[in-house]
Amino acid sequence: MVTPPITDTLTSPVHTDSDVLFRVEQLIDVTHRFRQSLWLFFLDGNQAPLPVIVPIEDVPDDPDPELVGNLCWIIAEVLASSQPGGSVVITLTRPGPPVPGPADRIWHGRLRDAALAQDARIRMICLATPDGVVPLAGG
Secondary structure, eight states: OOOOOGGGTTTSOOOSHHHHHHHHHHHSOGGGGGSOEEEEEEEOTTSOEEEEEEEEOSOOSSOOHHHHHHHHHHHHHHHHHHOTTOEEEEEEEOSSOSSOOHHHHHHHHHHHHHHHHHTOOEEEEEEEETTEEEEOOOO
């Protein structure tokens, strides 16, 4: 796999899942992956990253569906008002191995359900731990 040079980290579009994972790996420092948090990266209609990263600290293992729905409503509003065709990459960080567990799958399911209900375009949901970054898939 060829990865883009580090100088392109903030500006080059992400076209493949590997591009997304590489970008997450570069943008979330390992020291930030020891806390359970959500990180939002917005992409424009050409899949180029916007110059804003939104960390949400200390998220629970079992997120309230209404809270997740509100988050996805905000994402949908941001994208609709400023980035037609844009999307968001959502990354859950936590300590431990980069192997999705039950709590990770709960997050994935609630985010996907809320995004569908709110029409929030998610490019990918990732899991980032001190040991690596992987796609977070439902179970």
